Amino acid sequence: MSISIQHLTKSFGSYRALDDVSLDVPEGSLTALLGPSGSGKTTLLRILAGLEFADPGGARILFDGVDVAQIPAGDRGIGFVFQHYALFRHMSVAENIGFGLSVLPASQRPPRKEIRERALDLLKRVKLDGLQDRRPSELSGGQRQRVALARALAVQPKVLLLDEPFGALDAQVRKDLRRWLRQFHDEIGLTTLFVTHDQEEALELADQVVVMRHARIEQSGAPQEIYDQPRTSFVYEFLGEVNKLPGDRYIRPHEIELKFAADEGVDLTGRVHRLFVAGPIARMGILPDSPAFQEIEVWAPREQVREMALTDGDLVGLRFPTFPRLPLKS
Numbered sequence: 001m002s003i004s005i006q007h008l009t010k011s012f013g014s015y016r017a018l019d020d021v022s023l024d025v026p027e028g029s030l031t032a033l034l035g036p037s038g039s040g041k042t043t044l045l046r047i048l049a050g051l052e053f054a055d056p057g058g059a060r061i062l063f064d065g066v067d068v069a070q071i072p073a074g075d076r077g078i079g080f081v082f083q084h085y086a087l088f089r090h091m092s093v094a095e096n097i098g099f100g101l102s103v104l105p106a107s108q109r110p111p112r113k114e115i116r117e118r119a120l121d122l123l124k125r126v127k128l129d130g131l132q133d134r135r136p137s138e139l140s141g142g143q144r145q146r147v148a149l150a151r152a153l154a155v156q157p158k159v160l161l162l163d164e165p166f167g168a169l170d171a172q173v174r175k176d177l178r179r180w181l182r183q184f185h186d187e188i189g190l191t192t193l194f195v196t197h198d199q200e201e202a203l204e205l206a207d208q209v210v211v212m213r214h215a216r217i218e219q220s221g222a223p224q225e226i227y228d229q230p231r232t233s234f235v236y237e238f239l240g241e242v243n244k245l246p247g248d249r250y251i252r253p254h255e256i257e258l259k260f261a262a263d264e265g266v267d268l269t270g271r272v273h274r275l276f277v278a279g280p281i282a283r284m285g286i287l288p289d290s291p292a293f294q295e296i297e298v299w300a301p302r303e304q305v306r307e308m309a310l311t312d313g314d315l316v317g318l319r320f321p322t323f324p325r326l327p328l329k330s
């Protein structure tokens with residue numbers, strides 16, 4: 001199902017949590033709402049789900065072209081997964097997954113046996129076969145989130161909304177689940193929106209990244225487009241480490257060429273400090289000789305750093321690429 005949000009504003013008292021937000025979510029896409037705490041991501045998700053309502057006025061929310069303003073949450077065809085698993089503790093995994101089906105009105109409710117079969121099938125899909133009779137307390141955090149996802153899918157939603165689904169998990173589990181979710185999404189092709197404040201997660205997972213700030217959409221587009229052509233300094237800084245040079249010029253640590261101080265084409269010299277080489281990329285700060293510059297973060301291939309035999313305190317040269325997209329709006 002495609003989603004079109006038009007001129008959506010939401011206030012809590014005098015506070016504006018969303019300010020004239022418009023966004024198109026193509027059918028079958030995986031869209032990330034990315035932004036700092038308080039930027040309005042969850043509010044947007046809750047309004048789509050029908051758990052919250054936009055301010056009266058010109059706002060429109062269209063699901064496949066149909067205005068859903070008057071459609072209650074339960075009838076919107078939405079599956080929702082929250083950061084905290086919110087599984088029912090006293091129910092088995094299979095009962096949790098089948099819950100949405102078991103509370104349907106009698107006329108729509110499948111027989112018990114079928115509910116269990118559907119739950120088992122979904123468990124397979126989320127790669128948790130065999131765990132149907134466990135309680136949530138007997139699962140890891142990552143497994144619980146996959147159960148929560150299976151539960152959201154049980155009612156065959158047309159849209160999946162995920163609110164920081166991996167937020168409470170540790171870094172490695174998060175990474176694994178992220179890849180799993182991408183693959184899972186490619187298999188089932190369900191229109192999905194997920195909220196995150198982790199730029200790496202958004203860039204790696206999504207087809208479309210929507211950067212939010214102060215109740216508005218700052219920029220949206222494909223991950224590479226957002227990363228390579230940020231329209232504002234906020235987007236630039238939010239999407240990854242960046243150096244701010246004199247004249248409001250921005251440059252990412254990996255875009256700077258590291259050279260010997262006496263090499264040709266050096267724009268700036270400085271001393272290495274905080275050299276860190278545990279990983280494929282060597283990271284370091286350069287303390288520039290020119291007082292016009294602040295410390296500059298530089299990332300270079302580890303091999304190069306080894307060949308140059310660099311250590312803290314060494315004098316090096318930096319070469320900046322040309323700056324095609326600057327200065328930016330703030």
Ligand SMILES: Nc1ncnc2c1ncn2[C@@H]1O[C@H](COP(=O)(O)OP(=O)(O)OP(=O)(O)O)[C@@H](O)[C@H]1O
Pocket residue numbers: 012015016017035036037038039040041042043044197
């Ligand atoms: N029910 C509410 N009543 C009053 N203010 C609210 C309510 N819900 C959200 N807000 C405010 O609206 C703003 C946006 O909140 P929202 O939860 O959408 O942000 P977010 O981007 O999802 O942040 P986070 O990443 O911290 O979850 C916040 O300042 C929040 O305090």
